[in-house]
Amino acid sequence: MMETIRSLGESGADLRAPAVEEGARRRFDRIYDTLRMRICLLEYQPLERLREEDLAAEFKVSRTPIRRVLVKLEAEGLLRSVHGVGTFVTDIDIRGLEQVYQLRVELAELIGRLAPVKPDATRLQAFRDALARCEVLVVTPEPRDFSRLNIDFFHLLNGLTENGPLREISERLYFQTTRIWLKTVSTLNRFSLVLHEEIRTFHREVSDIVAAVEIGDLQSVGHIRRAHIAMSFARLRAYSAGRGTGEDVPS
Amino acid sequence: MMETIRSLGESGADLRAPAVEEGARRRFDRIYDTLRMRICLLEYQPLERLREEDLAAEFKVSRTPIRRVLVKLEAEGLLRSVHGVGTFVTDIDIRGLEQVYQLRVELAELIGRLAPVKPDATRLQAFRDALARCEVLVVTPEPRDFSRLNIDFFHLLNGLTENGPLREISERLYFQTTRIWLKTVSTLNRFSLVLHEEIRTFHREVSDIVAAVEIGDLQSVGHIRRAHIAMSFARLRAYSAGRGTGEDVPS
DNA sequence: TCAGGCGGCGTTGTGCACAACATCATATCA
DNA sequence: TGATATGATGTTGTGCACAACGCCGCCTGA
Numbered sequence: 001m002m003e004t005i006r007s008l009g010e011s012g013a014d015l016r017a018p019a020v021e022e023g024a025r026r027r028f029d030r031i032y033d034t035l036r037m038r039i040c041l042l043e044y045q046p047l048e049r050l051r052e053e054d055l056a057a058e059f060k061v062s063r064t065p066i067r068r069v070l071v072k073l074e075a076e077g078l079l080r081s082v083h084g085v086g087t088f089v090t091d092i093d094i095r096g097l098e099q100v101y102q103l104r105v106e107l108a109e110l111i112g113r114l115a116p117v118k119p120d121a122t123r124l125q126a127f128r129d130a131l132a133r134c135e136v137l138v139v140t141p142e143p144r145d146f147s148r149l150n151i152d153f154f155h156l157l158n159g160l161t162e163n164g165p166l167r168e169i170s171e172r173l174y175f176q177t178t179r180i181w182l183k184t185v186s187t188l189n190r191f192s193l194v195l196h197e198e199i200r201t202f203h204r205e206v207s208d209i210v211a212a213v214e215i216g217d218l219q220s221v222g223h224i225r226r227a228h229i230a231m232s233f234a235r236l237r238a239y240s241a242g243r244g245t246g247e248d249v250p251s
Numbered sequence: 252m253m254e255t256i257r258s259l260g261e262s263g264a265d266l267r268a269p270a271v272e273e274g275a276r277r278r279f280d281r282i283y284d285t286l287r288m289r290i291c292l293l294e295y296q297p298l299e300r301l302r303e304e305d306l307a308a309e310f311k312v313s314r315t316p317i318r319r320v321l322v323k324l325e326a327e328g329l330l331r332s333v334h335g336v337g338t339f340v341t342d343i344d345i346r347g348l349e350q351v352y353q354l355r356v357e358l359a360e361l362i363g364r365l366a367p368v369k370p371d372a373t374r375l376q377a378f379r380d381a382l383a384r385c386e387v388l389v390v391t392p393e394p395r396d397f398s399r400l401n402i403d404f405f406h407l408l409n410g411l412t413e414n415g416p417l418r419e420i421s422e423r424l425y426f427q428t429t430r431i432w433l434k435t436v437s438t439l440n441r442f443s444l445v446l447h448e449e450i451r452t453f454h455r456e457v458s459d460i461v462a463a464v465e466i467g468d469l470q471s472v473g474h475i476r477r478a479h480i481a482m483s484f485a486r487l488r489a490y491s492a493g494r495g496t497g498e499d500v501p502s
Numbered sequence: 503t504c505a506g507g508c509g510g511c512g513t514t515g516t517g518c519a520c521a522a523c524a525t526c527a528t529a530t531c532a
Numbered sequence: 533t534g535a536t537a538t539g540a541t542g543t544t545g546t547g548c549a550c551a552a553c554g555c556c557g558c559c560t561g562a
Contacts, residue, residue, distance in 0.1 A: 024334050024515055024552080052544070062517045067544085068322050075326040083275050083544050084523035099414045102365050106357070114353050163350045165427075169420055176416075275522080275545055303514070313547045318514085334514050335553035507560085514553080521546070529538080 024065075031059055032069045039078050039089055040179045041147055042186070046091035050079070076172060092180050094240060101233040104173050105226050107166065112222025115162040119213055126156055127210045134199075134206045141196050147182060153206060154178075157225065160218055181232070184240055194239065201228075201235075275316075282310055283320045290329050290340055291430045292398055293437070297342035301330070327423060343431050345491060352484040355424050356477050358417065363473025366413040370464055377407055378461045385450075385457045392447050398433060404457060405429075408476065411469055432483070435491055445490060452479075452486075 035055075038044050052063045052070065059066065070087055073079040081087045092100070119127070130153050137146055154174050158167050188194055205228045212220040286306075289295050303321065307314045321338055324330040332338045343351070370378070381404050388397055405425050409418050439445055456479045463471040 028515095049543095051542095063544090064516050064518090067319075068515090071319050071322045072326045075323045081544065082524085084542085085525080086543060096415065099366065100416050102414065103361070103416050103420075106361055106365070110354070110357055114357070115350065163353065164347065165351050165354050165424065169354075173416065279545095300513095302512095314514090315546050315548090319545090332514065333554080335512085336555075337513060503562100505560105505562090507558105509558085510556090512553105512555085514551105516551070517549090519547090521544105523542105523544080525540105525542085527538105527540080529536105531536085532534090 027061070028065065028068060031055075031061075031066070032072060035069060035073060036076075036078065036175065039073075040151070040175050041144070042179055042182055044089045046089050046180070046183060048089045049086040050089070052087065077176060092176070094237065097177060097180055097236075098233065100173055100177050101229065104170070104177065105230050107170050107173065108225040108229055109222040110163075110166060111157065111161045111170065111225070112218040112220070114166055116160055116218040117162050118216060119160065123156070123159065124213065127213050130156060131206050131210045134203045137199050138203050141192070141199050143182075143186065143195060146195070146199055146202070147178070150178065150202070157209070157221070160213075160221065181236055184236055188239055198235075201232075278312070279316065279319060282306075282312075282316070283323060286320060286324060287327075287329065287426065290324075291402070291426050292395070293430055293433055295340045297340050297431070297434060299340045300337040301340070303338065328427060343427070345488065348428065348431055348487075349484065351424055351428050352480065355421070355428065356481050356484075358421050358424065359476040359480055360473040361414075361417060362408065362412045362421065362476070363469040363471070365417055367411055367469040368413050369467060370411065374407070374410065375464065378464050381407060382457050382461050385454045388450050389454050392443070392450050394433075394437065394446060397446070397450055397453070398429070401429065401453070408460070408472070411464075411472065432487055435487055439490055449486075452483075 035044075044050065050070075052066050055066045056063045070079055070081060074081055074087075078090060079087055080090050130149065133145075133149050134153075137149060154171075158170055158174075161167060185191065185194055185198065205224065208224045209221050212218070212224060286295075295301065301321075303314045303317050306317045310317065321330055321332060325332055325338075329341060330338055331341050381400065384396075384400050385404075388400060405422075409421055409425075412418060436442065436445055436449065456475065459475045460472050463469070463475060
């Protein structure tokens with residue numbers, strides 16, 4: 001979409017500068033991606049306050065372009081600015097989280113049904129690489145690497161549909177939920193135990209999905225994913241219900 | 252969601268000023284809603300250029316708050332700013348439009364399945380009012396009134412689910428498609444004929460849906476709506492395929 | 503006659519100073 | 533002592549001047 005506008009002047013200008021100097025749009029995207037990733041990886045925790053001036057100093061720009069990024073992140077539902085008070089990372093209660101998960105469950109199935117793309121050799125190899133990374137994680141659990149693999153794997157799956165709007169929406173909802181999931185799990189006192197279990201579960205999911213991708217059955221990919229997202233939320237709810245009890249945990 | 256943040260300082264401040272003077276956020280929303288409605292009603296046509304300074308003059312503010320609104324509209328996919336050139340209303344080709352429609356078809360059914368709300372007396376009356384407005388339109392077709400009724404009826408339907416994220420996404424996709432639909436139809440030389448037919452079709456849809464709402468069968472509402480959205484796109488595609496031929500049209 | 507460069511013009515992007523606003527500590531009075 | 537007003541302080545929102553950028557007409561040379 002938007003081909004007509006893109007042809008107005010971007011196609012020739014994007015490749016002019018090799019990689020070193022960046023235009024306004026490139027800088028904007030860079031800051032936006034950085035901040036969104038920080039929010040998603042809990043470097044900025046929910047309810048944490050961000051100061052425009054600090055960000056401006058860090059990225060070596062004035063407040064103005066920072067504010068542009070913050071406005072977009074606010075439109076995506078990740079931030080909330082309050083005049084005279086501050087800009088805060090949003091939080092979602094269990095009820096709101098359930099709504100987002102319900103939607104993600106349905107959307108997961110759509111990826112296999114709406115404009116699925118037959119994965120080429122490169123993409124297939126990327127899936128196998130993800131599976132390999134997953135197997136490493138099972139042996140040596142690491143929260144941060146797990147989060148990154150989770151994000152990367154999500155993007156791989158998202159690339160299985162050519163429906164652009166579906167991709168955008170799935171990505172948005174994913175970024176909304178994964179950080180809350182991570183936050184809830186990381187505050188458990190059984191954290192390392194739960195993490196290990198979650199990684200093993202994730203490993204099973206990746207195995208199943210990669211197997212389905214190998215034979216080109218994208219519909220099954222959707223069904224597998226749907227089931228895992230639903231179960232993931234069910235476990236999350238169970239975790240937060242029994243939060244802090246630490247029942248039958250040795251250490 | 253975001254209860255914790257809302258309690259930081261908004262709840263008390265919103266009701267302090269009765270209605271006459273407006274804070275920053277209120278002004279922002281007003282300008283945003285105005286521009287979005289203009290885009291949706293084709294007051295700003297696709298590919299049309301908007302000048303920040305003109306908008307600033309019209310709304311009696313500087314370019315700064317205008318730019319905030321434009322950034323948000325760009326994030327929603329309705330605008331596209333190009334440095335040194337201008338800000339343009341986006342256009343969607345038939346392929347992109349099909350993707351959005353495919354998604355809307357699926358989402359329509361979800362409204363009846365995810366957190367449906369039993370409509371109260373007030374809401375029910377609103378549905379009956381919409382049906383009445385529709386019956387007036389069948390007699391006296393009017394493009395603008397039809398667009399408004401279409402938007403209002405969409406919001407009524409969207410209110411039938413309590414799933415906030417689903418509402419947001421449906422609304423976003425609706426605003427993306429309805430203006431392209433209107434643009435395509437209005438450029439036909441059989442315009443008035445097609446409009447009349449579309450209004451009659453819409454009248455049948457509203458009748459069916461209101462009947463389903465009356466007996467509280469929201470699942471059926473979703474199914475009816477799904478069918479009508481799909482057929483609407485099929486007709487749209489047929490229109491643009493036979494655009495300008497004017498076959499078997501008397502006048 | 504035409505190809506290529508170059509400079510004016512209009513638009514969006516940026517930096518900076520100040521206004522508007524919310525919060526909190528302090529003072530002041532009953 | 534307590535409650536209320538009030539100013540200090542820090543934050544986001546706004547206005548304005550200028551920079552960066554793209555487009556287009558003109559000019560120059562072959």
